[in-house]
Amino acid sequence: MISEKERKQIETESKKLLEKFARKLWEIKGLPKESMIIRDKSMRKEENGCSDKELKKRMLANAKNKNDDFIIAKEKSW
Amino acid sequence: MVVEKLKNYLKKIKKEDKKINSFLFVRNEKELLKEAKIIEDKIKKRKAGRLAGYIIGVKANINVLGLPISCASKVLEDYIGTYDATVIKKIKEEDGLIIGILNCDEFACGSSGENSAFGPTHNPVNLDLITGGSSSGAAASVAAGFCDVALGSDTGGSLRNPASHCGVVGLKPSYGTVSRYGLIDLAMSFDQIGPIGKNVYDCALILDVIKGKDEYDSISFQSPKLNLKDLDKNKKFVIGILDLEIQNNEIKKLIDDRIEKIAKKNGWKLIKIKIPHIDLAVETYYPIVYTEFFSATRKFDGRRYGKKIEEVCGTEVLRRILGGKEITKSEHHGRYYHLALRVKDFLSKEFEKVFKKVDVIVSPTVPQLPYKIGEKLSVEEIYDYDLLTIPANLFGGCAISIPCGEINGIPVGMQILGNKLDCQKVLNIAKLLEKKQILYHNNI
Numbered sequence: 001m002i003s004e005k006e007r008k009q010i011e012t013e014s015k016k017l018l019e020k021f022a023r024k025l026w027e028i029k030g031l032p033k034e035s036m037i038i039r040d041k042s043m044r045k046e047e048n049g050c051s052d053k054e055l056k057k058r059m060l061a062n063a064k065n066k067n068d069d070f071i072i073a074k075e076k077s078w
Numbered sequence: 079m080v081v082e083k084l085k086n087y088l089k090k091i092k093k094e095d096k097k098i099n100s101f102l103f104v105r106n107e108k109e110l111l112k113e114a115k116i117i118e119d120k121i122k123k124r125k126a127g128r129l130a131g132y133i134i135g136v137k138a139n140i141n142v143l144g145l146p147i148s149c150a151s152k153v154l155e156d157y158i159g160t161y162d163a164t165v166i167k168k169i170k171e172e173d174g175l176i177i178g179i180l181n182c183d184e185f186a187c188g189s190s191g192e193n194s195a196f197g198p199t200h201n202p203v204n205l206d207l208i209t210g211g212s213s214s215g216a217a218a219s220v221a222a223g224f225c226d227v228a229l230g231s232d233t234g235g236s237l238r239n240p241a242s243h244c245g246v247v248g249l250k251p252s253y254g255t256v257s258r259y260g261l262i263d264l265a266m267s268f269d270q271i272g273p274i275g276k277n278v279y280d281c282a283l284i285l286d287v288i289k290g291k292d293e294y295d296s297i298s299f300q301s302p303k304l305n306l307k308d309l310d311k312n313k314k315f316v317i318g319i320l321d322l323e324i325q326n327n328e329i330k331k332l333i334d335d336r337i338e339k340i341a342k343k344n345g346w347k348l349i350k351i352k353i354p355h356i357d358l359a360v361e362t363y364y365p366i367v368y369t370e371f372f373s374a375t376r377k378f379d380g381r382r383y384g385k386k387i388e389e390v391c392g393t394e395v396l397r398r399i400l401g402g403k404e405i406t407k408s409e410h411h412g413r414y415y416h417l418a419l420r421v422k423d424f425l426s427k428e429f430e431k432v433f434k435k436v437d438v439i440v441s442p443t444v445p446q447l448p449y450k451i452g453e454k455l456s457v458e459e460i461y462d463y464d465l466l467t468i469p470a471n472l473f474g475g476c477a478i479s480i481p482c483g484e485i486n487g488i489p490v491g492m493q494i495l496g497n498k499l500d501c502q503k504v505l506n507i508a509k510l511l512e513k514k515q516i517l518y519h520n521n522i
Contacts, residue, residue: 002396010393014401017457018368021361022414028355031420052294061160062383071382 163260372402
């Protein structure tokens with residue numbers, strides 16, 4: 001269990017690290033202005049989506065209470 | 079044959095895994111023996127699948143129906159897989175026998191194998207050392223002789239890094255080659271499932287079985303067919319040697335000497351290559367991982383699955399969540415995540431240029447030798463272990479780590495990195511570079 005003090009410390013360290021990383025990346029010259037998705041030959045064609053009728057049932061299998069589409073739960077009673 | 083092999087593995091696990099801690103769960107012996115008998119009968123009747131006789135461990139972040147898929151975390155300690163990941167379904171269809179669930183860094187966050195909520199995995203080569211990670215149990219179980227192959231995942235080197243430290247083979251397929259359906263994600267734009275095995279052939283065979291387009295994973299596609307029969311066929315390859323300073327010169331020398339020797343023997347051309355800003359791979363990778371991991375973990379809110387992640391997770395998982403939370407704040411728009419994506423694109427284009435000149439790029443897999451379990455390293459020092467494996471994930475290429483030799487009895491891996499869709503070429507060159515296998519599990 002991580003204490004609140006340790007949590008704060010991790011948060012501060014993590015922010016510092018990200019700042020340090022960003023500073024180094026900003027120094028790179030010739031970066032593209034935008035990042036983009038390269039759609040090459042490895043991209044799939046859009047099709048009709050998933051045909052498995054059992055998928056929803058499996059996704060909800062661990063829920064205690066559910067209906068056909070959703071997990072049913074009462075607020076603050078988890 | 080299969081029954082006998084299974085019995086030996088189970089006996090070995092029972093006797094030796096207390097020291098290694100590679101398995102989080104081993105399936106019921108009776109059930110396993112029953113399945114092994116069925117497979118054996120199929121083999122006798124010549125009706126068995128391509129993986130008949132293979133006994134396989136699975137990393138704890140890949141769903142297997144009915145088995146505890148905890149991601150080595152207290153968060154999902156009681157979670158039981160409700161379905162088979164696509165890779166598992168394919169393995170079962172080809173008569174591979176799944177023996178159990180393997181330890182790893184919590185939610186695959188780590189490169190040492192120390193971050194599991196259920197204790198670190200110990201390196202079978204030297205029990206005091208880390209295995210590397212995050213697929214620590216996968217590499218250790220294969221190296222220790224507890225199974226034939228193991229399935230793991232690779233987001234920034236999680237298959238190749240532990241394979242290198244444990245003296246086995248680890249293969250990260252090109253992004254999209256293998257379906258991620260059923261993989262509990264770390265960073266969805268980098269994650270790939272792949273094998274760790276005792277040799278290149280076993281890894282190639284597993285890849286051939288698990289690859290392919292899957293309607294449950296929109297980024298998956300049908301990659302070029304693998305030809306396993308011609309894996310050791312020599313061609314006039316052009317090999318790029320990555321020109322980059324690393325901390326341990328002995329490792330670099332070992333790799334360079336080996337590639338020079340084999341290149342001379344096989345008539346390959348060697349070219350030294352430089353990739354601008356590849357030394358900033360770590361700085362590019364982690365902001366993206368933090369952001370995607372933060373997003374991926376929002377489902378672990380204590381309602382749908384297990385416990386609330388921030389309340390029970392370990393330090394590294396929390397660091398990534400808090401970092402990701404910080405990045406996604408609107409006031410940081412473009413400062414971290416978007417910038418990292420731009421560098422990722424920049425590096426991808428640099429790799430494209432290089433792959434017009436060379437077939438593969440060879441380098442050490444990990445720039446340093448494994449350290450002692452419990453040794454205090456800074457976060458940045460730990461992240462630096464991923465320096466040479468991350469680029470393959472950034473541009474989506476195929477990469478393999480094969481054992482290349484030893485330094486003071488510790489295995490060192492060589493990484494062979496290929497372009498997107500070039501798995502056949504990578505496996506081909508790896509097979510030609512492969513050394514006779516060293517059986518480290520005899521040391522235990």
